[in-house]
Amino acid sequence: MIKTAQNIKSYKKQLKEALQDKFLGTALNNFNKAYRENRPGVYEGIEFEAIKRDIAQDKDAAIPRLLELFEEFKSHAEEAGVTIHLAKDAHEANQIIARIARDNAVKHIIKSKSMTAEETYLNDHLEKKGFMVTETDLGEWIIQLRHEGPSHMVMPAIHLSRYQVGDLFEKVTHQDLDAEDIDKLVKVARKELRPVFLKADMGISGANFAIADSGSLGLVTNEGNMRLVTTLPRVHVALVGLDKLLPDLKSALKILKLLPRNATGQAITSYVTWIKGANECRNAPQEKKEMHIVFLDNGRLELSKDRVFAEALRCIRCGACANVCPIYSKVGGHKYGHVYIGAIGLILTLFYHGKENDRAIVKNCLNCQACKAVCAVDIDLPFLIKKTLGAVMDEDGRKPIKNQLLSKVMPHRRLFHFLLRQAHLAQKPLARKGPMIRHLPHFFEKQHGFRSLPVIAAKPFRDRWLNMDTGVKSPAYAVSFFAGCAVDFIYPEQAEAMIKLIKTWSVKVMFPESQSCCGLPALMAAEEETAAKLAWQNYEAFQNTASDYILTICASCASHIKHYYPKVASQAGISKTDMAIFVEKVIDFSSFMVNVLNVSAEAFTTGDKKVAYHAPCHLCRGLAVTEEPRKLIEIAGLTYVPSADEEVCCGFGGSYSVDFPEISAEILGQKLDNVIQSNADILVTDCPGCVLQLRGGMHKRDSAMEVKHISEVLSEQLKKC
């Protein structure tokens, strides 16, 4: 059955196996791509952003009053002849359902798809109690026959090829089948399951909505099996998570606008069914259906009271967070979740299936923000994943060495910077004279060799700054520069290029020297205390400079400062307003050039170079800056050539690329293939982390394509005065 790795070592072994599954890789990659490409068409005329916020508000209003809504639901449903149960945990839910089956002399049970039943391992329990249970959703039937868990919340058998399904169905039907023909395989399910439907005594379904003010359920499906499951047998049991409770039909209809679109790219599914009360059922006593609804708590009520994690209860199980996840598309759901998979799975697993099952998988997140951008209920998934990682480590009561180091070193800027300077000396023998480390030291394993690593700069930016001529007569703008570690210590030339460039537009630059790491690496490692300390330090560092903007050339730093700093302001006694003023000033390089300086083509020479662009996750999603960098490339006299999947992560993710080198390498490889296919001369991006990953990958391939920070190409294109 479901075997989720309980430690990182066995997890990595599983990941390696998954990466070798060629069918899986191709199938999920195509899925990821098709999903993203179809999405704009699916949402034509639909205001996704506005509706998702509206739904999130409805959900946030419902979550604190789930028990109240439950009572309201119960009174209406009971009036309509339904028996309502509330199960405190998975075991109790399973027991209740087995008891209903026994009390009604049930033998055969048919089921329609229910993630909640997967959550409680209901089938195992019922089978142990001697009932015959048949899943009737095609995907669920397939995985039931294979004794597997679902690998996707909406398409449970997406990990299987038609040939694997064909082999399975040959065993079931004892007939030769043409597995090439998927239509025929589907008809096998229709034919084989129809008699099972007709003889079943009890049907079990889930529900997408439980509407409190009428006591009715809403179910969103495609195959038609759920309609049969809830109609043919004389007993119907619906197993419903308490989080599915909504006050009224109106809120359900709002969700219905996004759920099918987000899940399967449909405007609406084939069937949406609203069931209230014990309906007519001619093979039941009194010709009325014996109907039960089992509401499942299993940690939901506790979660609903959690200030941070309650947001996870908004989830409507559309599965989109897996669809767009670059990691899911490489390793599949069986390696990217426990029962619940995808980004939301990394979070919910801790609460519904315990820390053992979450310990390894929760580390596997790039923080690329792709899931957050598609979430239909606006859950800050990457942030909650890091919070979950922290909670797992707290429960485990021990911290990995990486975390111990982070928390000891990073809050002390001088020590941290001293160590970075030492690193330059330490790597000297490995680097010889070039900008790349020639040989990885032997304590790195060979899977880390997928990209060349840069050397730490001999002289960091903060030292070079002291000798820079930054004088500007009658400045048009005064900006404070936030460098970030990668620029300061690895790529100081990117900052020099930028400063030289904006001087042309009479911008006065200041560099508050007590600034430190933005804190994102600490947050990624769930070292929240350290991340918060760094936020406060940086806030302080910029208080004495009277600047119009705080300029960055690192998208990750900028996005982290804007989104995270306000979350931790109050703990240090920084007022909301003061912090808002601070983060409002933070601006990325491209936006500054295009929207503030309004730079025009006259300032640049024209060249015939073709430029491909990689959109950093934290710029295109983190800061929603998409047009400015591409515009800037054109303004600077270069030709921007589009390449496939520009907004897909490069696979860096800070220490992610060290923790999961094989996955990082896969994602990077695909990115580089796309860029090379564009026939560009240079690859440009605007985040030093992406430069590190992309340049290292190109170097490793011995590719002639240069990888540059946008500040560097712009400064090269500047007309000489």
Add this chain to the structure above:
Amino acid sequence: MSQEPLAALMANKAKAVQAIVEEMTSLEDAFHYFLNLTQKQGGRHVAAAGFNSKEFESLRSLCQHESLNLLPPPLRGHAGKIHTAITPVEWGLANTGTLVLNSASEDVRLATMLADTHVALLPVSKIVPDVESIEKDLDDILKTEPATYLAFITGPSRTADIERVLAIGVHGPQALHILIMENDAE
């Protein structure tokens, strides 16, 4: 207000999800269409639900004439036999090509779920722009009926569970015909 643009939108959206849409001017035409379709597909047993007794009788005599067997209610005893089923529907939602059926009657459910082909009669006057247009009506049904089974049906049953390839006709009807009925057709 003219229903024409709504009916056209309804038809387009329904066709986009593999429904077959035709216009009919009388109930008799619709019944003929239904019986022809059954014969073309080589079906023998047909079901009808949601009609008044006069309508049901007229269909039955047409069936006799065509040597088709109109299964007598209740349908539960014939669950394995239904080849084609015909039912009226309450509303059409134009923006998604969706049919809305109050299926509290078990026969309506069995007919629309078990048939290989479902033929649905939609009065043109009952086509509304979207679900919000009938939200109040639906809410009233859910709140006031002692028990109800409200179905939104959009195209035939479908799956993409094997390699994400769309396949039509899994457990529900393999074909859905929507007959848009002119206003005086009832």
